[in-house]
Amino acid sequence: MISNNAELIDNLEEQEDLIDYTHKVLDFISKDTLNENDRKFIIKETVNNFRDFVNPGFLDYRKSVTKGGQYAAVEWRDAGLNSFIDVNGKEYIDCLGGFGIYNVGHRNPKVLKAVNDQLKHQALHSQDLLDPLRAILAKLLYEITPGKLQYSFFGNSGTEAVEGAIKLAKIHQNKKGKNHFISTVGAFHGKSLGSLSATSKGVFRKPFAPLVSGFKHVFYGDIDMMYKTVRASSMVGEDIAAIILEPIQGEGGVILPPKDYFAKVKEICDQFDILLIADEVQTGMGRTGKMFCTEHYGVEPDIMCLAKALGGGIMPIGAVIATEEVFSEFFPNPFIHTTTFGGNPLSCAAAIATINVLLEDKMPERAEKMGKYFISELRRVGNKYKDIVREVRGMGLMIGMEFENDKIGYKVSKGLFDKGILVAGTLINAKTIRIEPPLTIEKGQCDRVVKALDEVLSNLV
Structure with a gap:
């Protein structure tokens, strides 16, 4: 039986309307400047389509949407490294930074050039041959990350990086009978089922319960509670495989831990043979005054998660980096954890250029x-x-x-x-x-x- 939507698409007149609609959209995408009709069309379509086809909840949340949704500020273009402009031409200083993605600025020229140059060669890779930029980016991350972090797996987001970190910790520690995790109250590690199990906020967690089993939460910064939870877990046969921590809790409210907290957590990890996962998705790539925030604490994690600013504010990319000892679990079967778009040439080009800018421009x-x-x-x-x-x-x-x-x-x-x-x-x-x-x-x-x-x-x- 053909669905109602399929019947509509089969209607030639409806198809022509859709083609005309896409032409109109492609036309305004191609423009450097907008006229009054363009602005009205974009605002109207954006508000109506968010309400009818994306999620009407966003219209209640956005600061710019008026009562009844008659008007909304709609993003249009970047305006220099630190600002952007809406469709009506109003300029904003960006003190949000895309939740931490614009470390090297909006449309950084060097990152943009790298992506455009790569686009002339190839946008995505065949998946079967070896792709050079992925290998080069992995080497660069080995060079700039702390400690013995060496091998990288690339995804498209911070959530994917956390998922990869959890799976790496599991496969490495399962053979030792360790399959429980500790996260912290106030933590945010993503919203996929695995990463959500590490995230702490109940309003995100409860609708999807039961989550991935084996996650425990302790208060962030409370080293006594961390030690007691690890020790108690060991005593009852629920040995901890890994502790996952943000060096500064971002979504938790920019919460800084006590200065010696990470060092003491690492001591606990060493004592109980636990992996330390540093979630540097928001704190990494220079954000806190060091290339990676864990460097402030003098701690070398076993696994690190990166994303957000890694793509230079132009391409999405995430990475999970681990020591050879941990990552070698993926060596026998490199297809045990894969992705179609992760580590694609455009994203890797953006990340390579981003690292160049971070280093060269200090x-x-x-x-x-x-x-x-x-x-x-x-x-x-x-x-x-x-x-x-x-x-x-x-x-x-x-x-x-x-x-x-x-x-x-x-x-x-x-x-x-x-x-x-x-x-x-x-x-x-x-x-x-x-x-x-x-x-x-x-x-x-x-x-x-x-x-x-x-x-x-x-x-x-």
């Missing part, structure tokens, strides 16, 4: 210097409004500002948005707004953000 050092200035200025303003601002915290250009409650956080985000500055709340700790601009942000732009923040807060007290 981006981690820049993040450290600019972060110290930005945090000090944000704290200066926050101290003027202690009734509603709890704390400004961060490392490098990974910054959080925590308010007394969620409503204040949303109002501040909305107020800054109206002034042309994009920030956002965090998924697990909504009363904290995150400030994660590109590492290329200029001092003058930081000053504009601080000035706007002062004005927004003054209207809330």
